[in-house]
Amino acid sequence: MNSSEEKIHSTVIILLHKIAPEADLNKLLNHSDIRQTLGIDSFDFLNFTISISDTFNISIPEDDYGKLVSLADIIQYIKNQNPQFS
Amino acid sequence: MADFCMPSLGADMKTGILVEWHVQPGDRLKRGDIIADVETDKGIMEVEVFEDCIIDEILTQPNTEVPVGTTIAKLHSAIGQESSATSAQMIVQNGQQAAQGTKELVLETQPGVPSTLESQPIASIPPPSAEPSESQRLKISPLARKLAAELSIDLNQVKGTGYAGAIQAQDIQAVALARTQKQAQISPEVEPAEAVAIASPATVQPQLRTEFQTRMRRAIATAMSRSNRDIPHYYLETQIDMSRPLQWLAKENQMRSLKDRILLIVLLLKATATALTDVPELNGYWLNDNLQVEEAIHIGFAISLRQGGLVTPAIHHADLKNLDELMMTMRDLIERTRGGKLRSSELTDSTVTVTSLGELGVQKVFGVIYPPQVALIGFGKITEQPWADQGMLDIRPILSVTLAGDHRATDGIVGTRFLQRLDFHLQAIAQP
């Protein structure tokens, strides 16, 4: 990961921690399904998505929901949506 | 014969070295005489006996290190009685054993001085009274007595399985259930891999993916078995084609910003509330042998707590709220539930309960009614399935919905009508 990706990664982890404070985030590999691995329900995931949108200043259309499955997916998505992070 | 154990000579002493015995078998000691030297971190200490005694047997050799509490010699009281303990060995094997209630510690004082510790389990109930005679009152809990009256059960026919032979609610229900078993309509479609085990509360199928799901299943299984004892349940299930509602939802959310998005469960709750206005007999309480239909529809929604366990706070007037209002209410409730900040009215006001385990991959939910409610609606997971529509075969997203009904309040006809109306309202959402 380059440094920009690292920054995104660590920020996303912080946001995840706020949603699921008791989850063991060490268990989350880059390609794990976040919702399944951490047992996050749809409300929490929506809140998480909103926080991603606010924090990285990107919009996330409804159709793209399915793209945010793993950490790797999310980082890639953020990079694509906001040129500042590429 | 009594045990003489390695004593604890300091707060954190775990082992001691028996350095030297001052006695041999057959010796007679008086209270205060030295029996042995023991070495600890703090040096060598002389150990005395606290009672007149005679040494029977030496068990530990000199210069041996043993844990505190190990029996190192056998002796007996010189007064001649069988004493179960001497003060020199008043320390139990280890603190944990004592804490778990295997309390063998008895502080023997001089004869005539009552011992102040009781060697009984810590929380003791008054011992059961003597053999029941003809004139003895029946040992039955107030709740069981109330239930028996409600269900017209002859108490003389009931065998009590509570502590000390007391008759408890479960015993009354066992008799009632046996009586009403034939009348209850039980849906036979139980898929053991995915649905809850209806059998016994203690056995839980260990086929689940996460700890969280396991605990939730356990809670449901237990509550189910209890509720099954109290309430004669009937179960109905239906499959609903969700393609139209899902399409509508996707389109609707596309037009909204992320923060205003509506989740599927809100749609389901709204449709449930509306269906309840069509079939109000499922929205109420069973009290005093009567169905009390409630005008206000407060849907209890099952929310899991982070540390395990389930709470079902009420969404007040669910039928009068629009989708946005329902979404906001849900958010607020979930946040406050997880933060432990619910109001007591929210915990007691539900007139019906909805449980949705679809997100966790459970296909069908056979739920447990929370008395005094008379119904519970369960939403399972949406799965792609073959579906016949107007003679054509297609693959559609199908949602399994179950209804658990209290058979004293309603029967299958009512439940079926409700499920039909639920389907109707979900399809209608796609129409303006």
Next chain:
Amino acid sequence: MNSVTQDTAPQTIQLTYREAIRAALREALQKDDRVFLMGEDVGRYGGAFGVSKGLLQEFGSDRIMDTPLCESGFTGAGIGAALGGMRPIVEVMTVNFSLLAADQILNTAATYLHMSGGLFNVPLVIRMGTGGGKQLAAQHSRSLEGWYAHIPGIKVLTPAVLEDARGMLWAALEDPDPVLIFENTLLYTMQGEVSVPAQPVDIRYAKIRRAGNDVTLISYGASLFKALEAAETLAQSGIEAEVIDLRTLRPLDEATVLASVCKTHRAVIIDEGWRSGSIAAEISARIMEHGFYDLDAPVERICAEEVPMPYAYHLEQAALPQPAAIVQAVQRMVTRHG
């Protein structure tokens, strides 16, 4: 905007119970000039349990006062200050020593409002350490909050979780009548999270810390965590216990307790005081009075053994309520016998 902005959820920080109380004290001292802390070793030593460490340096000796070793005297002085318009926080090192101030607490603080025909409130807060388990033996290990809960005219609080340790003090200071806050000394090192800024809490209601349908476990203070531990053990056998944190012993939140017992039909009360005439006995009586027809088994109590607290570690543990005893009691109530 490129910065990582604050998110919508409230922030939280990690604190110990002791630090939470210290934060509560600081906030109170900052917000209200009338508030001051007095007690043995609260100033230069930083508090016998380290709660007021640093406060003397921050607020000065007018606000943080070291008192002589005389509980009756300094509690009386606190009462006088409260009558004179101040908002003192009197720290009595432990409830054991409060016995020396019992006359002041009962006959003066609790009674002035009544005896003055409603003219004189005593807006006093007394904080005390309580509880056993540290091998401090017979005279230093008591849990007498149940005794104090017997007295009309005062409120008795028993914060167990960090949110309450942080929030109850201000609510207590706002109360115009005497409030006693009992801090179980075993909890001082307990870690947890509190919101920033701290959320206000009420001092009237009990809270359900764990929901369940099979039995209600009622507790407070350090015993709450034993009840929660027992609940976890019971869950493994498929028995789901509902655990209630009383939070306040006087006034008791009967409604929450009764609603729960009405649902579960079984109750166990865990109380670190001695059984006879305990707060557990009081709660048991109230459940019997108002929930009799919902009970499926007698209400049980897990309390300390009726002995002066032993010194030796395993004897002390045997004398105190333990999760294993709670589990045993519940299993006796719930499982079928034959």
